[in-house]
Amino acid sequence: MSLHDVVEEMARAHDLEAGTYSLASEGARVSSYDVVFLLEFTEIAAASRDGVMMLGPKGETVVGLIKAASHVLLDRLASEARKEDAGFRLGIKNGEIEQILMAAGETLIDDLQFYTRNDLGWNRRLFDSLNVISSLRYESAEARATVVVGVDEPVGGFLMKFRNPVPLSNSVWARKTVQMAAGDCCVYSDGASMLGMVRRVEHRRDEFWIRLKGQGKWEAGTGALPVVDVRFGLPSRPIRRLEKKRFEATFSRVFTNPTRNGIDQIWALLEGVFAQGHGALIVVDEAASSEAGRLASQATPIEPVALSADVAARATAIDGAILLDPDGVCHGVGVILDGESYLLGTASRGARFNSALRYVQARKGIGRLAVVVSEDGQVDLIPRLRPQINLDELTRLVFLASEPPLDDVETPEYRRACEVLVRYHGEYLGFLLSELRKDLDEEGRGKAIVRMFSASSVVDEPGFGSETFDPHRSDFPHASSEDVGPADGGDNT
Template identity: 30%
Template sequence: MSGKGIYYFMWGYQDSYRKYIQILAQNVLKSLGAPAEAEVLLVGSRSPDSNNRNPVCVEPEDGKWQLSLFKGLLDAVESNYQNHEMQSMCYGDEQSMRDKPEWIRRDSVRKSVEQALEVYDVENSVTSFCGEVRRIRDFYVTPIIQIPNTIFNQFPPLPMKPVVTGQQKSGYRSLIHAAMHAVLHEATEELQTPDPGRNTFYSMRGAEEVIRIAARDFMYTPGLAIEKQYMHSDLFASLNLISSLMYEGTKGIGQLILVDPDNDAVEFLVKFDEPIPFREPRWVRKILQMATTGVSIIASSKYIYGLGQLKESYDSNSQNSFTVIFIDHYHWELRCGEQALLRSHYAEPKLPQKPFDKMAFLANYTRLFPLSTREDGANLWDLLLIQVRQEYGSMIVVAEDAENEARRLSKQGTRIKPTRLTEQLFRSVSCIDGTILLDPAGYCHAIGIILDGEATDQCIPSRGSRYNSGVRYVQNDGPRRLVIVVSDDRTVDIIPRIRKLVSRSTIEKYIATFEAATLNNYHDSRNWLDKHRFYINAKQCDLINRTIDRINALPKDDYAIHLHTEPFEVHPEMNESYLTE
């Protein structure tokens, strides 16, 4: 434990506990494929039978969450307690009736903390997830995870639906929502140990296990939307098993629509006399073989009812139909309308996402090929999306010297008269081996080209020949070139790699937080800035370096661990085009 005093003291390991939960939440987001930008705070509401000097405690006490956010919290808790819907509820057993006041107290604290954070969330563009409350000594403690709304801009959740019995009774709006609730479940379990935070590293699940739990829980959402009741079937496990099975040596590719079979929007082409249960995976896999283009399996979360499709008039905003797309062997995706919600590859759940941010791609294209137009970059972006959706790998090379390269490599491919590469032409020429060679304006000069180039330290032996040949070709000195590689396993690489765009205001916010930091709370802002060194300009480098010197000079405990931070320097490639407002 650190030697520093804690004014808003709840228990001795509150700081360690909070940090463990924050690390877990960040690791979960990172493993899902989202920015690892979760922050955790704890709010303690004094118990009515306590005389503690602090009515409310916040951990960290010197962080961004001021105690004033929770002014009047105890009064709000009492109001929620007196008016709680469970007050009039009677249980059939004596023990539950004894526990009822404590259950109401815990839920009243959680609701009051949620209400207190509503204004903060709006003003700071974050979403707060409040976990279940447990009492520790004098306080009812609420663990809270906050993530920036920019993550939900990148991975949009399902639109909010009116609920009566709580979110978990109607499913989760996204895999992220399910994941944050799974993390908070771990946080609640830890709060019930004798000293939460003391041995958390050994007692809590890791990120991978938490994500699998979140995926399982999220896959109850279609069943709840369709059948209006909680289903015990593990749809996530069932779909993984079905996607892993081969049928006479072929992999399963097709669609399955999760919907109430009596929904008027369902148009059956074939309806089975007896529904086929999901617990018969080989039978279901056999049915999938019949689900060709335009025809889907019609199923609930428990049974297969036949083959058919949704009528064109169906409105996906109703959220009472979900589509499972079997992409490849052991590879499937869940959608609601056109909105992708979850992708599973070899039973590893991820957030579906575009391979790259469009804005960053276009900015990078203009930077790399300054004579190209924005329309040229947009055309290549559209080709990239088509390339990613194809069932086989392919490679596109854009080169300033495409005409000369087509001539030089004419013995290693087929040279053609410069032709604008359209979607139709791309689908035709990408089905053969070799590379498609374009100029920055999108005109194709050669197809089926075998690239040359010397091996470099950027080559990766574990990657395929497409990727490494692209790396070798781009690393050659000379005219500017860009390579898009889509491997057979759907891995997408752009060489040279695209740097994402970062908001100026976000950088300034973290610098200001770092400048105001103490020895006890500088880590989060320092870590963010350290990961974003590329985007820091000369003036900002100076401010950061002075803050590093100030923090290094502060007196420290004899046994405290202090991480060394390298001085910040301007990256030679950095310019304003990498920043957004």
């Protein structure tokens, strides 16, 4: 067993006890010492890392950009440690960060090929080939197509099979070929060459997909999940699509009497809008009929109708929002929204996002929901709801987290309480303590808050503090329920 394997086995035992996630480098000899570098992630960071589970020779493993970048960084650390002047050069320059990310992108695409091709060999230049193909135009048109990479014959066979496969390394020929792919018609590839055209069906475990999204832009994923988003050769975390489960959960909290038909009708409409690939704004309002009349001077009111996904997608071609009621009936298109300024708006987002935020927050007693689709494909659901937690459970967590740990030993339960409060209710901590811990003076409450932040690992996560939640009447239901709690909030990203 290698030194790397020994350390990784020890790290796994530690991870089980501490609730962490660790990755180890290969061993390096430094002077008279054998050195292994270890990266450790907190439980929450490990649980939320952006990757997918794939089946490999040693069982299931995570394939994702964070893991790939971690391995590239660990390899670089081990390589530096093997040099004669080990430890002399410290730090990573800005240009090197991009190099690490690009190397991570190559590693990730190699991983996708490895775990789908079952070690049958793969194209180590696929990442570079995709960057070149996506950057080329064909008769002024940008590349927009889906390529399915697999091993065996595609499910359902070929619509068209090329007698001479098109090498991906021949970027001009490959770019010309993908121009034939549109809608549910895709290119099928073995990772080295394009083999023909197929109709898109449900992806198998031994396949992954590549979606070309315009000049220099593409993404790759497996099943329904994107794994990496690439722009002009630089990979980044994938833009997560709005999932139906999260949409349904928010819809059910915002509206008093939601119906299954209404949810399904609106979701089908949204899927049509998402597929258009450009910005859009859809608003669902309990008072949609009267709002269409009130905003008539800055909208195009229409006779109430349940729009098809195709018609809704066409309606997003003009400025303004599509205005629906909770049953999915449309009352207006091109609606320019109003609303007073909102404290939790953000200058880093565009006018579409902030106008939707102002409108939804303008009338607290009315059920309103907005779906904002940005030009880059990001989808925001407004209001941005935090996980529900009943008042009894919230009170229990506040008392648990505000007491100093016994003998200064932070138990997993104590750390978990601090993480939930800091992550989801950080702006309320002073108010919660003043209301629930009246036995503590101002200094005691201040010390309790400091302890909570110190014990919470979420403050060390990249981007901590950038996540914002909108106050909502459904945040703290009075009724106790095992189905409502801090761990049941789902994905709030």
